[in-house]
Amino acid sequence: MQTAPDQNTLQARLDALCASRREIATWNAAYEQILATLNHNGFFENCLSEGEKFPDFVLPNAEGRLISLSETLARGPVVVSFFRGEWCPFCRLMLAALTEALPEIEAEGATLLALTPETGGLALTMKTYHQARFEVLSDVDYGVGLAAGVVFQVPKLYRAQLMGSRTNLSIRHGNGGWFLPIPATYILTPDGIVAWRFADIDFSHRPEPSDIIKALRSLRMTA
Amino acid sequence: MELGQVRYFVTLCRTLNFTRAAEQCNVTQPAFTRAIQRLEEEFGGPLLFRERNLTQLTELGRSVRPHLEAMLQASEAASALAAAKRTGVPEHLKIGLGPGIGAAAIAGAVREVSSALPGLKIHFEESAPASLIDAMLTDMLDCALLPDDCDLPERLNRWTLYEDQAVLVLPPDHRLQGQDTVTARDIMDETILLGERCGGFAQKLGQTTGFSLRLQRCNGAAAQILDLVSAGLGIALLSNRLRIPAPLLSRAFDEPVLARNILLTAVAGRPQNLAAANFIKLCRAQRF
Numbered sequence: 001m002q003t004a005p006d007q008n009t010l011q012a013r014l015d016a017l018c019a020s021r022r023e024i025a026t027w028n029a030a031y032e033q034i035l036a037t038l039n040h041n042g043f044f045e046n047c048l049s050e051g052e053k054f055p056d057f058v059l060p061n062a063e064g065r066l067i068s069l070s071e072t073l074a075r076g077p078v079v080v081s082f083f084r085g086e087w088c089p090f091c092r093l094m095l096a097a098l099t100e101a102l103p104e105i106e107a108e109g110a111t112l113l114a115l116t117p118e119t120g121g122l123a124l125t126m127k128t129y130h131q132a133r134f135e136v137l138s139d140v141d142y143g144v145g146l147a148a149g150v151v152f153q154v155p156k157l158y159r160a161q162l163m164g165s166r167t168n169l170s171i172r173h174g175n176g177g178w179f180l181p182i183p184a185t186y187i188l189t190p191d192g193i194v195a196w197r198f199a200d201i202d203f204s205h206r207p208e209p210s211d212i213i214k215a216l217r218s219l220r221m222t223a
Numbered sequence: 224m225e226l227g228q229v230r231y232f233v234t235l236c237r238t239l240n241f242t243r244a245a246e247q248c249n250v251t252q253p254a255f256t257r258a259i260q261r262l263e264e265e266f267g268g269p270l271l272f273r274e275r276n277l278t279q280l281t282e283l284g285r286s287v288r289p290h291l292e293a294m295l296q297a298s299e300a301a302s303a304l305a306a307a308k309r310t311g312v313p314e315h316l317k318i319g320l321g322p323g324i325g326a327a328a329i330a331g332a333v334r335e336v337s338s339a340l341p342g343l344k345i346h347f348e349e350s351a352p353a354s355l356i357d358a359m360l361t362d363m364l365d366c367a368l369l370p371d372d373c374d375l376p377e378r379l380n381r382w383t384l385y386e387d388q389a390v391l392v393l394p395p396d397h398r399l400q401g402q403d404t405v406t407a408r409d410i411m412d413e414t415i416l417l418g419e420r421c422g423g424f425a426q427k428l429g430q431t432t433g434f435s436l437r438l439q440r441c442n443g444a445a446a447q448i449l450d451l452v453s454a455g456l457g458i459a460l461l462s463n464r465l466r467i468p469a470p471l472l473s474r475a476f477d478e479p480v481l482a483r484n485i486l487l488t489a490v491a492g493r494p495q496n497l498a499a500a501n502f503i504k505l506c507r508a509q510r511f
Contacts, residue, residue, distance in 0.1 A: 042261075046225035055298075056305035058339060058501065060508035066335045066501065068305055119382075121510020138508035143297025149225045151294070153266065153287075174382045174507050177290025179224075 010097040010208055014090055018204035026164075030157035031204075037155045038182070038201035046149035047184060047199045054080065054188050055147040059115070059137040062124040067113070067135055070192070076109040077195070077219055078188045079212060082139075082150055082181035083116040084203060086126040087167045091116075094183065094206045099130045101209035108216035110187070115139045117181065119174045140174070145181040150199065154178045187215050195219050226298060228262045229291050231255055232270065236288050239278045292492055300500035307497055308339050314498040317346040319355035319367030323422025323445055324485055325465040328385060329368065332505035336498050343498055349420065349444055359490050365499035370422070371484040380491045385511035389424035389460040389481035392452050395470040399458075406478035407432045414439050414457030418448040424460035424481045431479050 022028045048054060058068045072078050081098070083091045098105075098112060105112055112134040116123055123136040145151040154162070154169065159178055162169060170176040185207045187196040196215040198207035227248075235244040245255035263270050270284035280288065307314070316336060320326060326333070326347055337343045348355065348364060352373035358364040360378065368384065375381060391405045399405055407428060417425045417438045429436050439457050441447065448459045452471060460476060464485075467473045487506050489495065495503065 037267075040264075043265075046228075055302050057301035058304040058308065059301055060335075060505045064331050064335065064505060064509045066304070066339050066505065068308060068339075070305055070309075119507045121508075123508060124510065138504070139297075139301075140504040140507050141293045141297030143294060143299070143301045146224065146229060146294045147226050147298045147302065151224050153224075175290060175293060177287070177293070179290070179294070 009210075010093060010206060013093050014204050014206055017089055017093065026157075027161055030155075030161040033155045033157045035202055038152060043152060043182070043201055044199065047182075047197075048148045048150075048186065048194055049197055049199075050194050052194050054186060054192050054194055055144070056192065057144045057147070059139060059144060062121075062127045062136045062138075067137055069113075069188075072111050072113065073188060073190050073192055075111060076190055077111075077216060079105060079110055079112045079185065079216070080148075080188060081112065081114050081185040082145060082148075082183060083114055083126075084180050084183065085116050085118045085169075085172060086122050086129070087162075087172070088203070090204050090206065091183070092129075095126065095130045095132065097206075097209050098134070099132045101213060102132075102134055104209075104213045105216065108213065108220055110216050111135075113137055115144060115181070117142050117145065117169075117173050117175075117179070119172065122172060139181075142173075142175075142177075142179050142181070145179075148184065148186070150181045150184045151179050152182065154180055185212065187212065187219065189219065189223075224262065224265055225258075226295075228258045229295050231258045232262055233288075233292050233295050235259065235271065235278070236280060236284070236292075239280075241273075241278060289492060296494055296500060297504070300495070300497060300504065303497050304339055304501050314340045314342070314496060315344045315346065315365075316496075316498040316502055317348070317364045318502070319358060319364045319369075320347055320349045321352050321355060321367065321369040321373070321485075322349075322420040323418070323424075323462050323465070324349075324368045324370070324387070325445065325462065327466050328464050328485075328511050329502075329506060332502055332509070335505055336502045339501070340498055351420070356488075359488065362490075362493075365495060366487060366489040366503055369486050369488050371486055375486075375488060378491055379488045381486045381488045382507050383484050384487050384506060385464070385485055387422070387462045387464055387483050387485050389422070389428075389476050390463045390467075390473040391476045392449065392459045392461050392467055393472045393474060394452055394455055394458075395472060397458065397472070399474065400472055402474060404475045404477045406476075407434060408478075410458065411436065413437065416441060416448050416451055416457045416459040418443050418445065418459070420444045421448055421459070422462050422483070424462075427481050428460065428479070431481070
């Protein structure tokens, strides 16, 4: 597939959004604090990486059914993507891009699972908003995010920023811990091994759907 | 943050002893100490005071402990259910239902847990909030649905599941059957059946309006009240979440609106069995 011109990539849209947010001084300070905190504490060493086994899980989906990773893997590779939530404009851009890319992901024989710590029906809100056909799972109390090593506690400034915009994560998550996942995306082989990973402490950085499709394609070629 | 670090910290909270906690986690003490230090770096301060004969949680340690315990349990419940689906270990799920709270809203979540865990034994207990709370604290129940107007001890975790509104239940030939909605004035001359275990909507109506209502008390649950409505003894105010069997009719009651929030409750910090942990997750994930 041809790489799209720069301004049409997901990352270009994310960068534009980030640049506009950074003009707000309080937002910018909160954003910088997240980057500085996660950079400082060696966050990446804990994230699952290529070659490691992704822990099997069962989680509720947006429609109130339990979805099992191993049963999904029985159908082929799985793309597991962590999202912060319905409130996050960066996640909305990424979900829109994934919704658009889903036919190509499925054409590679893969299943997409989007995980969010949001509860109280917000997974369904997110799914309905995007008219997404992929599963949106509630990672209640961050259990799978913790097992994948992608969860961090939201630093003070960002917490205040969210509260200021009436985004109370303790209500949305039903957990007063104020944790979030970094926007990590994993491609798992049918035996549950991480074949490809995108992980970045910067929540405005997301994997390009074309890169996910490329990785799935090369996985199919080597299978 | 990493699963192992959280597991070590939670073990250390229970033992308050580095040597014993490291042994329980099957790890050398230096590796254990390093993992705790990494977690402290991540939280930006010491989680424990390390004094010669005494290990104690700092204020920061105390504040993060319940959240890390919940995360660890969630992680274990998600992977253990995946394993149990393969091995089929029998499990119990014991759910308490407060006054006038039916199982219809949560039945889908029970079905999901049950299909993931074949052989699951499901147990419902309908009772007053105080006795359900006692049963949870003494480990006789896994969780309970309770109205938000009861006294809940600090030790209980609680999540609002839905708002419960009163509907008026009528026999099929009742004079109000033609109305879509009913107000307090419409039922002033009616006999209202007041069940002790039916959600207290009729008492609330009396308190809110100040009307003197014709109440017929009976010490029964919703099922008995419905039988009495069928027999023509009176009409009843019951939760809109209950299934009203035909030929009985239900009508929206909109002046005043009688409502209460229904909470899902469970003992904080206590490890839940696999069925209960996943049932609670399913309920919390949904909007009812």
